[in-house]
Amino acid sequence: MAMNESQAPSLAEKLQSLPKQVIYGILLVTCTVPLFFSVKLPNKPIDASIDFYGQTMKLPDNGRVIICSDWTNSTRGESKGEMEVLLKLLMRKHIKFVLMSIGDVQAPQVAKDTIREVNALEKLTGGTPYKEFEDYVNLGYFAAGEGTILAVNNKILSIAQGKKDFPEGAGPKDALQSPVFQGVKSVEDFNMFYLVTASSTNRTVLERITKCPLMFMVSGVMVPENNSYYAAKQLKGLCGGVKGVYDLETLMENGINNGSDSVESDLYRGEKIPGWPGKGNTGKGTAYYLALHFALALLIIAVIVGNVGMLLSKKGSK
């Protein structure tokens, strides 16, 4: 901003040109301090999240699903919370799953780490931990994402051929021998295809999986795009960003149309879908939601300050 050297900057100019470093500093503080306080904020889940929860709860117990996990630690803040919620839901319903990844080489490892952590959490609240190979089978990373997903749709067994999985405390075994694949002939034998992603693999999956219902868990930035797929009913449900995670955590605590505290929804009118109150449902969503509020408020204030400065200088120049 060009300034007249002889004059001190006016208030309008100051408001319009706060130094970047100051703004950054305020943001750092804003995102840190609230983390030390655990506050449960009131929440009203959106339809996409309610559908995600409702459709998952309607899957048959002991069913079978595919999880395509395409996130890594760079989007840990959102994706890990999503993965945790999904795993909790599936474990509590005893649904077996095939774990695969087309997004990133490191994704299978990160997913396995998360499974280990959720196992420990579930153990604390009396759940049964999942065993690799028995309850879920890890197919690892597929470099040719598009071809692989096409093959999942057309001949799912072919992608598992030659893949090894590691049962606990034993050497590698052929993935196809896992109990998860027992009786599987085609992708139609799976009740749902879940994709947890923070990258463009959503298009890859959406364009190619036609024989199995889809649900996505995406990062906040992908919500608008995927919302249009949800609206066009290409997705059964959608969990987007930390808000989606917080929604699901709320739903797991309270259920849908299930008494006084629960979430009322017209989508499931006349149906009662329970939750698991008090059973370790809080996770990343609850932890980050307060700080998020302060950060968003800061953004709004920054925009207002800039505009006020502009208005003042316009007035001054008249």
Place this chain on the structure above:
Amino acid sequence: MGNQYQDTGWFMIALTLLMVTFILINIYRAHGGKDLYIRRIAGLNAIDEAVGRATEMGRPVLMVPGLTDTTVNAKTMQAINIFAYVSRVAARFGNPILVCCYNASTYTVAQEIIRDVYQQEGLADQFDVDSVRFISDRQFAFAAGVSGLILREKAAATFFMGEFYAESLILAETANSVGAIQVASSTELTQTPFFIAACDYVLIGDEFYAASAFLTRQPVLVGSLIGQDWCKLAIIALVVMGTIANTIQQRGEISKEFKKGQMVDLPKPRQIKQSDTFFSHLLKADPADVKIEREKLPASELPTPSGGGSK
């Protein structure tokens, strides 16, 4: 054989082929020397200005052809085609350039094409092999590396075109902080608002694909662009027709519905839903289950049981 297309339905295949035909017809027309009109695109006029200013300041022009995963694709090619034009202008001004590539195959293509540009301009000796660089094929390492380059080399003009994801704002804000003129475009629509906030000129949506036609006036590109316009008009017509037809059709009730390739009686008549309409069925096939008796493969061609294998 008649039901071989039942999985996809004939209409979308026909529509795709129609689009292809529109494009090819117009390429043919343009080749015939017809002078075809295309309108101006605001962001593209800025290219010459940006390179000119970089020359005045004696600082480099930095280009990034997007962060396409693993291999080069049509989006990267389009970006490199635009950069070929930028490099041509820069070469004429004798201005240094820097092309930052995200994967090795993009690097190969860019190296080849940009050097070609210098050769065509008769300035082959001025081309520095290191001006086209591979930075990293890891998204945020790439962002850190390019940010470092922008800050240290004090780029005077930056061009970000192609596939950009979350790193878009890192690159654009860094370039903004050194006062570079920025022309940008992302094929990922979700990143466009960030480029709008931080860059001077932004190509939105398929202005990106139109850019090379506008810059080079190659008949093939101009023709293709007009073919694309025909396609868009066809889409407009399809959507309008579908809307009108659905509006009329959804005013009634039905007593039969179409399921798995045949009409099924409903227990009682109900309001027509959108999925019952003629256009919905046209666009999405609902095939019947067909059983086909085939002979079994001879034993010699059958996969043998596992375990031993032919040793």
Place this chain on the structure above:
Amino acid sequence: MNFLLDIDPKTFWNAPNGSFELYAKIFIALILAVAATVGMLYAPPQLRKWIIRLVTFGSGLFYVMFWLFPAPIDRQPTSAPRNAVETFSFWVSDSQLVVASLTNVISGFLIGLGIYSLLRVHLGRIAKQQRDWAFSAVLVGSMVVMVFFGFGDWIQHQDPKNFILADQKNWGLINYGRDLLFDGLLQNMDAGMFSIVAFYILSAAYRAFRARSVEATILLLTALLVILSLMGVVEFLWSGFIDKISPTNFGMHAFVQSFKLSAMSGWLRSNVQTPAIRGIDFGVGIGLLAMGLRLWLSLEKTGGEG
């Protein structure tokens, strides 16, 4: 083609692992391929363009066939094709997985070029002791260290007996090294760099979100509305307020209810944002289709003309 877990039938195109036949065939194929490449070096200039065109067209043709050629219906793993059309369509559907992997393998072989470029710049800088050469040495050093620990760890994991490495108690130096470099540094630097975007979003919004023109004002107001709707507490309080003032009359109730933040932002999303994106997307899709078509048929002069 291997579509089952089982051993494939023996054909001309395969041979058992470790057999002399396999190595001989690999060797002969390699010699022939290299000979063909060398032969191409002497191709007359007029022919070169056509070789490239043919290769591009042929590769694309496979997927066009995959799309257009009638796909087999109700096919079982043991089914024999009924006629020539089915023979071909079975072949296309079986080969798709193989073809899908080719792109990655070929581009994988190109990575050396990228590394060459990197080393050229940085080793050159070290040799000439140019500005920042010490940092170039850091780069080359970290690369070497990563390759060493990365491969070392991977090789250890290849041994089936080393499944004990899943437990951190059994780790050696190599395993710790890889874990520190990859999980400790690389992954966290990814996350660190990504989170920097938050700072830039704030400064970009502060600088650029000024109500200067109609367009800018529209952008600004929509963004603010959506951000407000994401603040769960604001949303919760506001909708509580709306519920309180909603009249009982059905029409008026519905009218007032639609001023809830989530209702407004949801409405904007599904009725303006989604269709707007769809509108751009229709154009972009056609643009990409046209670009694909031009590339497939090699219609375009890459790099343009003077």
Place this chain on the structure above:
Amino acid sequence: MNYDLLKQLVAVTATLGLYSVLYKENKFYRFWEHVFLGLASGWALVALWTEVLKSGWWDKMLGASASDGNTASMGYWMYVVLLPIGLMGYLVFSKKHNWISKIPIGMILGFYSGQQFGAWMTYYGPLFTASMKPILPNQSGFFKPADAAAGSVYGSEALTNIISLITVLTVLTYFLFSFDVKGKLLKASSTTGRWLLMIGFGAIFGSTVMMRFTLLIDRMYFIWIEFIKQGLFHMK
């Protein structure tokens, strides 16, 4: 000091190193930037072999013999041909033979472009359907009651559908390149299109902000809670 804490310490230092660029470009940042680039390309080399070439090329070419209850598979020797094809790319630096490098690129682009037709069809089909919503109500009443039957369209919905339709169409006309935008209707339509686009972009910006801040919050959680509070001070 145990290993996990050391790992966290290293990670926190690197994160702070990268953050330091926010103040200004400095040597600390430059150091971590180069470490980052070095590690990333080192890892690219490792992952290329372990994740792409080993399983996608080497194992397929050589096959496997049965062991430990694992099945054997045949080796497909033709895979070896891919090696010279890939290596053709390296001729890009040759003055005389650089055209050969276009062969592997041609294959890659061929495979890519061949897929576009099928992909276009499967992707856009449902989006066309979703754009064809009825624009006249088939029920009396403006607002949709809670017990409305599927397929019924009330006044408010019809109005909304009209707005969506106008948005799609005006935005599309904004991207018509071969027409002169002097006609009044076309000009009005394309200006409306641009305004509606801005609403769309504003909404995208708004929804993106949430994720970006979450990632920063997650980093702060890592530094302050996981490292300092739980790691250094062993507090729950």
